[in-house]
Amino acid sequence: xxxxxxxxxxxxxxxxxxxxxxxxxxxxxxxxxxxxxxxxxxxxxxxxxxxxxxxxxxxxxxxxxxxxxxxxxxxxxxxxxxxxxxxxxxxxxxxxxxxxxxxxxxxxxxxxxxxxxxxxxxxxxxxxxxxxxxxxxxxxxxxxxxxxxxxxxxxxxxxxxxxxxxxxxxxxxxxxxxxxxxxxxxxxxxxxxxxxxxxxxxxxxxxxxxxxxxxxxxxxxxxxxxxxxxxxxxxxxxxxxxxxxxxxxxxxxxxxxxxxxxxxxxxxxxxxxxxxxxxxxxxxx
Ligand code: AMP
Numbered sequence: 391x392x393x394x395x396x397x398x399x400x401x402x403x404x405x406x407x408x409x410x411x412x413x414x415x416x417x418x419x420x421x422x423x424x425x426x427x428x429x430x431x432x433x434x435x436x437x438x439x440x441x442x443x444x445x446x447x448x449x450x451x452x453x454x455x456x457x458x459x460x461x462x463x464x465x466x467x468x469x470x471x472x473x474x475x476x477x478x479x480x481x482x483x484x485x486x487x488x489x490x491x492x493x494x495x496x497x498x499x500x501x502x503x504x505x506x507x508x509x510x511x512x513x514x515x516x517x518x519x520x521x522x523x524x525x526x527x528x529x530x531x532x533x534x535x536x537x538x539x540x541x542x543x544x545x546x547x548x549x550x551x552x553x554x555x556x557x558x559x560x561x562x563x564x565x566x567x568x569x570x571x572x573x574x575x576x577x578x579x580x581x582x583x584x585x586x587x588x589x590x591x592x593x594x595x596x597x598x599x600x601x602x603x604x605x606x607x608x609x610x611x612x613x614x615x616x617x618x619x620x621x622x623x624x625x626x627x628x629x630x631x632x633x634x635x636x637x638x639x640x641x642x643x644x645x646x647x648x649x650x651x652x653x654x655x656x657x658x659x660x661x662x663x664x665x666x667x668x669x670x671x672x673x674x675x
Pocket of ligand 1: 419421422428539543567568576
């Protein structure tokens, strides 16, 4: 059963009690409209911690497009029902005032190592600064042992990792695999805004990512990116970028052997939505 918390102070009392008992806390921040992708993070946290806290907060400061904020799906009743199927979690559902008592102005200009400028950052100015702001605020409130985030939002994950390392925040960041719809489209809360036909056809994105990975040993990076852009340029799909990058710095790689961590990231427009996806081509630890 989910226990709901709306106030920071009440949630923190609960967390203090866990700490006194010597229990570990896993944290899964979300914006709600939960799907299997979110639930996989919650399950992983439940396996690895004594207690799991899920937050549901549609963070206004990370929406550069006010229309997107207005239309962001809000399905709190279904979200709680889905969390109940997973087990016992604490669900933090604050209002905007609770998270931003001093207003939603961005605090200063956080150093995100330039990771926020490329790819998603290029078409969503300020998005990652707003995201980093709320993650930092939520981490300060929840002080979890482990933070669970999806590989689906690879750039977001990399920026949070940078922020944790830079500020030496005492939390372990866990990267969770991408959960996909049966056809292959990466699950996303915004997918409900696609028509059924396009939602099925959007499996093309995962197909192309796989083709790129398969050909990564025989083709050079530029040719692979061009190949992918051509394959994705089929109406109603319109690729915005297809970038093969160093998974740590997000800088474009010139060849596949340049770094031990290579990721192909893409954003594709369809029916007024941006669909993002990625595949790890190489990760040597
Ligand atoms: P959101 O509610 O979209 O802000 O996402 C909350 C968390 O769920 C983020 O860490 C996302 O990366 C993760 N997530 C969203 N979609 C998926 C998915 N299809 N597979 C795995 N994780 C996901």
